[in-house]
Amino acid sequence: MEELLKQIEACIEFGKIDRVAKYPPSMKDQDGANELTKLALEQGISPEIVLNNSLIPGMDKVGRKFLENKIFVPQMLMSAKAMNAAMQHIKPFFDSGNVKRKGIFIIGTVEGDLHDIGKNLVAMMIEGSGWEVIDLGVDIKPEQFVEAINSTLPN
Secondary structure, eight states: OHHHHHHHHHHHHHTOOSTTOOOSGGGTTSOOHHHHHHHHHHTTOOHHHHIIIIIHHHHHHHHHHHHTTSSOHHHHHHHHHHHHHHHHHHHHHHHHTSSOOOOEEEEOOBTTOOOOHHHHHHHHHHHHTTOEEEEOOSSBOHHHHHHHHHHHSOO
């Protein structure tokens, strides 16, 4: 079990999405985050353990490397894509209530800005940390943020 969790973590860290992905070259023809996460769940490893022991630590390493200028946006995006591939297997457990979300995170690109690469990257990382993400999209007016907040607050 520990070895499989470490492999998933490495896939996230180095951006190995799935078996057919050629990136990173050192992991060519190996299973990626997609296949390994599916395998872990099939073997009975809980989604919370996969999330907390593989996905989050993998993205933590990516974040540290980025802050230290050891990797750059393209590598970070590959890691985020690997994380997203793994999360596709974890999401049904959130939706079913088997895994509890930490809360709700509302995100959007502010009015006048149509660039969403950073927003999408943050959204993937936040979702991978166990939050429900409501992505409002791009060019969002302040009133739309307020409306989204008000509609998600409990009555």
